[in-house]
Amino acid sequence: xxxxTQAPTSQILAAGRRMTLRCTQDMRHNAMYWYRQDxxxxxxxxHYSNTAGTTGKGEVPDGYSVSRANTDDFPLTLASAVxxxxxxxxxxxxxxxxxxxxxxxxxxxxxxxx
Amino acid sequence: GQNIDQPTEMTxxxxxIVQINCTYQTSGFNGLFWYQQHAGEAPxxxxxxVLDGLEEKGRFSSFLSRSKGYSxxxxxxxxxxxxxxxxxxxxxNDYKLSFGAGxxxxxxx
Numbered sequence: 001x002x003x004x005t006q007a008p009t010s011q012i013l014a015a016g017r018r019m020t021l022r023c024t025q026d027m028r029h030n031a032m033y034w035y036r037q038d039x040x041x042x043x044x045x046x047h048y049s050n051t052a053g054t055t056g057k058g059e060v061p062d063g064y065s066v067s068r069a070n071t072d073d074f075p076l077t078l079a080s081a082v083x084x085x086x087x088x089x090x091x092x093x094x095x096x097x098x099x100x101x102x103x104x105x106x107x108x109x110x111x112x113x114x
Numbered sequence: 115g116q117n118i119d120q121p122t123e124m125t126x127x128x129x130x131i132v133q134i135n136c137t138y139q140t141s142g143f144n145g146l147f148w149y150q151q152h153a154g155e156a157p158x159x160x161x162x163x164v165l166d167g168l169e170e171k172g173r174f175s176s177f178l179s180r181s182k183g184y185s186x187x188x189x190x191x192x193x194x195x196x197x198x199x200x201x202x203x204x205x206x207n208d209y210k211l212s213f214g215a216g217x218x219x220x221x222x223x
Contacts, residue, residue: 031209042201042215043157050209058210090156096209102147103211105156 003027004106006091012112013081021076021109023091031096032074033058033103034066036087043090049074050096081113116140116212120202125220126192134187134217136202144209148176148187149201151216157201160187189219197221 007022025032034046035058045058049068063085065077074093078085091106117139126132138146145164149157163169163178163185175188189196199216206212 033211035213040215043203043211043213045210045212048210059212094209102159102162104159107156 004091004093004104006089006106006109008109009107010110010112012114013078015082015113016080019078019081019111021078021089021091021111023074023076023106024072025074025091025093025104025106026072027093027095027104028071029093029095029104030071031094032068033092033094034064034074034076035090035092036060036085037090037108038087046076046089081111083113085111086113087111116204116206118202118204118212118214120200120214120217122215123218123220125222128192128194128221128223130192132189132192132219134189134200134202134219136185136187136214138183138185138202138204138214140183140204140206140212142207143180144205144207146176146178146185147203147205147211148174148185149203151199151201153198160200192221194221194223 004025030051033048035043047066049055052071089109092103094101094103120136148160151157161176168177173190178185201216202214203211
């Protein structure tokens with residue numbers, strides 16, 4: 001069982017380019033999340049999805065979009081990257097059925113926007 | 115929203131005990147998590163408290179006081195591999211996690 005996978009592992013991107021970060025989980029969790037982690041700021045929620053077909057905005061959603069076409073995949077798209085989006089991006093999932101549950105994190109994508 | 119505070123750094127000696135405090139102010143509370151994150155890696159789950167009191171798991175224990183908005187993570191018999199960042203996170207009523215900035219613990223021989 002792989003758990004949660006993310007791709008790419010790292011990426012250097014020119015400002016203004018479009019980029020999609022991929023996230024796939026095989027635990028059949030209904031909820032998935034995208035966070036960014038910046039030094040001194042901790043993890044901040046970008047977008048989330050409580051179940052396939054629904055998405056919601058987190059603390060820092062501007063400049064990002066997500067989709068949840070099925071249970072397993074939750075891609076994050078930067079439509080036009082800017083240098084302030086340089087960060088480490090973590091995808092996570094949890095099973096909300098029956099109440100709160102632990103969030104499990106993918107290995108992360110290190111993104112540099114120049 | 116959530117306001118979560120924890121110390122930035124702590125240093126301790128191998129074999130010692132370290133206590134990482136976390137205070138929070140929240141508009142809704144559905145539990146508190148502690149995660150461990152080694153440099154360059156993903157956060158991994160350590161503990162979850164939703165009721166007041168102490169939860170013990172081997173060398174790690176976590177305490178919660180909801181009335182005081184306070185939690186701590188206690189690491190006993192420190193080992194070099196415990197050098198990592200420890201993240202305090204509060205779960206809101208709509209199941210969103212808000213994280214503190216993390217406490218970097220350095221264990222010295």
